[in-house]
Amino acid sequence: MTASTPRSRHSRTAATPTTAPEDVxxxxxxxxxxxxxxxxxxxxxxxxxxxxxxxxxxxxxxxxxxxxxxxxxVPDPQARGLAFRRSFLIGLVYDNPTAQFIVNMQYGALDALRDSGYELVVHPCDSSKDDYIDGVRRFAQQQKLHGVILIPRVSEDEQLATALREIGVRYVRIASIPLDEAASMVVTHDRQAGSEAANYLESLGHRNIGLITGPRRYRSTIERGGGFLSGLDARGIELSPDYIYEGGYTFDSGVAGAEYLLAKSPRPTAIFACNDEMAAGVYKAAMRRGLSIPGDLSVVGYDDSPLASQLWPALTTIHSPIRDLGHMAAQMLLSDDPSPTGAVASPRTVTPRLVVRDSSQRPKG
CATH class of the missing domain: 1.10.260.40 (lambda repressor-like DNA-binding domains)
Incomplete structure (x- = not known):
């Protein structure tokens, strides 16, 4: 019997490596x-x-x-947060019934955060509840947020802003008027836009006009509706309270508001709805009554959401650059120094503008 020759330890290791090479x-x-x-x-x-x-x-x-x-x-955000003693998360806090508004705002923020190493986390809340501020505070602390974007209507709540300052969380508020230090504000000038809508409808010759506002607890309601009323007043038209309906910035409230206004005598020849979703509701109510747009009823909305160009006829509306607002707010939070000098004299602003499409014309007769 022939004895087998044992393999060397070196040759066995070379033939069948037990671990991957270090550079793989x-x-x-x-x-x-x-x-x-x-x-x-x-x-x-x-x-x-x-x-x-x-x-x-x-x-x-x-x-x-x-x-x-x-x-x-891909860098681990949690590990980076531990290394730098802060997180790489930006929060978006909202209480807004308009889904497209929220989506556009998120897109804008994500545009700004792309390739920055920061991520966006969202926190819906109900600002009508007594404990909602505590909920936002817990969200900011648990996520160790680098900063928070506040959009209407939570951006209008001074108690929420105070709570965030107390826990040392940076924020940017998007609102229709200046509510805070310039370095923490993006202002949308809704009153100016409401006045422009009034001037436009009066210039077409409309005198019997209806107004569908948002909820009265929203500052945007005060600014948009107030601007519209003051614009009419400046042109010699006093709008009766009977021709004003408080909606909820939702499609259904637009339908209800239009049903209420179109039952009036004299019937309005034009309706200004304070957002596009309510304006779409006006279309439905007009169709139910056999009224044509713009032949029997001119309609003007607000926001210039994708819905505005999808309606038929296409909706005349106020263009508000919502995506730009989200982008601007996120950029402000990414900057450690909001201005070259470290002092911001005035808040960042956007200017809404009227976009005339096919839902408005001169009244009959």
């Missing part, structure tokens, strides 16, 4: 240590690249970013 990293499994090792730079340098530090040489930055892309490396 599976896609999507890379760590910051892998990126540093494979590019030949320090972990601190990789961290600086991730956080867009100007202290990194352009060639080094390009090499690190290329490898990160190749390996599908």
């Amino acid at each position: 990293v599976l896609p999507g499994k890379a760590t910051i240590n892998d990126i540093a090792r494979l590019t030949g730079v320090s972990k601190k340098t990789v961290s600086r690249v991730i956080n867009n530090s100007p202290l990194v040489h352009p060639e080094t930055r390009e090499k690190v970013l290329a490898l990160m892309k190749q390996l599908g490396y």
Whole structure:
């Protein structure tokens, strides 16, 4: 019997490796240590690249970013938060019944946050409940938010702004008038836009006009409706309270408001609805009564949401750059210094404008 020759320990290891080579990293499994090792730079340098530090040489930055892309490396927001003693999360807090408004606002914020390393988290709430401020405070603290975007109607609540200041959370408020320090405000000038709608309808020759507002607890209701009434008054038209209906910024409340107004005598020849969803409700009520738009009834909305151009006939409306508002607010939170001098003299603003389409014309006769 012939004895077998034992294999050397070296040859066995070479033939069947038990561990992967050190420089082999599976896609999507890379760590910051892998990126540093494979590019030949320090972990601190990789961290600086991730956080867009100007202290990194352009060639080094390009090499690190290329490898990160190749390996599908995505920084861990929680780990970054621990390293920098803050999170990389921006909150969006809202209590608004208009779904498209919220979607457009989110799109704008996400546009600004893209490639910044920050993420957006949303927090719907009901500002009519007594404990809603406590809920927003818990949300900000549990998520360790870098900052919060507040949109109407929560942006109009001074108690909420005070609560966020008390826990040291930065915020930007989007509202129709200045409510805070300029560095924390984006102003939308809704009163000016309401007045423009009034001037336009009067210029067409309308005298019997109806108004559907939002909920009276919304500052936008006061500004849009107030601007509309003052615009009519300046042109010699006093709108009777009987021709004003308080809606809820929803389609159904637009239907109800139009039914109420169109039952009046004399019947209004034009209706201004303080958002596009309520204006769409006016279309439905007019159709029920066999009224044509704009032949029997001119309709003007507010926001210039995608719905405005999808309605038939296309809706005349006030264009409010909602996506731009979200973008602007998020950019403000990303900036550690809101202005080159560190002092902001006036708040950032947007200017709504009238967009004339096919739902309005001169009244018959």
